[in-house]
Amino acid sequence: MKKITPEKKQAIQEKLLHWFEENQRDLPWREHYEPYAVWISEIMLQQTQVKTALPYFHRWMKELPTVKDVAESSEDKILKLWEGLGYYSRARNLQKAAKVIMEKHDGVFPEDYDSILALPGIGKYTAAAISSIAFEKDEALVDGNVIRVLARLMGFKENTRLPENEKKVWELAEALLPKGEARNFNQALMEFGALMCTPKAPKCMECPVQKNCSAYEKNEVEQIPNRGPKKEHVKLDIALGIIKKSNKIFIQKRPSTGLMGGLWEFPGGKIEAKEKPEEALKREIKEEVGIEIKNIKKLKIINHAYTKFKVKLHCYEADFENGEVELKAATDGKWVELNDLNEYPFPAANVQLIADLIKNGGA
DSSP states (O other): OOOOOHHHHHHHHHHHHHHHHHHOOOOGGGTTOOHHHHHHHHHHTTTSOHHHHHHHHHHHHHHOOSHHHHHHSOHHHHHHHHTTSOOHHHHHHHHHHHHHHHHHSTTSOOOSHHHHHTSTTOOHHHHHHHHHHHHOOOOOOOOHHHHHHHHHHHTOOSBTTSHHHHHHHHHHHHHHOOTTOHHHHHHHHHHHHHHTSOSSSOOGGGOTTGGGOHHHHTTOGGGOSBOOSOOOOEEEEEEEEEEEETTEEEEEEOOSSSTTTTOEEOOEEEOOTTOOHHHHHHHHHHHHTOEEEEEEEEEEEEEEEOSSEEEEEEEEEEEEEEEOOOOSSOSEEEEEEGGGGGGSOOOHHHHHHHHHHHHTTTO
């Protein structure tokens, strides 16, 4: 990547800072820039748009207004508040970090970069974001929005997913950072990428840095940034069972480690090649829960996409027939009333199914 000239650097700094001053969104964590609120917002906003994260943020801050509340909360409550945001390891790491803050920092969020970086679940970007936004430290940052903005401004066509090229973007962000203005400038870069320099249909005609943008000058805006070839999703067919016994439904808890760790779910598993969904369900329930089922009836199919997977859930209801529950894969299991299911944190696809079940009285 070419070095930025002093003239271009000054122009970008001044124009983006002015744009942010005039156009920044009214967001709750910007009211006082309280470190705890900034931290929660940054974790929630990873892979999530602001409009989606806002109701989660408000609910979280109402239920858990302090670091101490997070540290002392139950895991189920933490995951329930996070339910629907995905990436549940982030929620569990929030609690781990809260406990570290209570134990090592007397409940006060640490101010220096290295101490922030040492907290569970916090990497280079998040540490820089909290350090600069909450504490106004001169730390540059790079996220997806910043990569897009800077790559277009500099006409950088290399694959920015490659570590050596991402490093170049970080170096540019550091070179661009105006001393003493990190809070506003970092937010300006991210906000500009979210509202103006968007992945598709960027607002180039309204752009205050249009004259400083190499991609616009060369008509390459749509081709930059280069994020490399798209990764193919792994497709999975899963059989899932609403198992009933005496007007109660069986649910089980996933191990804390791994995909969607710590969440509750309806039992089931992967449908093997040449296996019918009903056969897979009976096999999985027997193998993982240790019980036999009968009266299997199809409810619906739910398609759900995760970061690396595309899952087709074949959803069934069935009655308990015999056997004693003996968990092989889950860490806990319960028979619960239909209307109590909403008290437990579930994966998003299960939440959709629960809503249908409650709406239709369980059938």
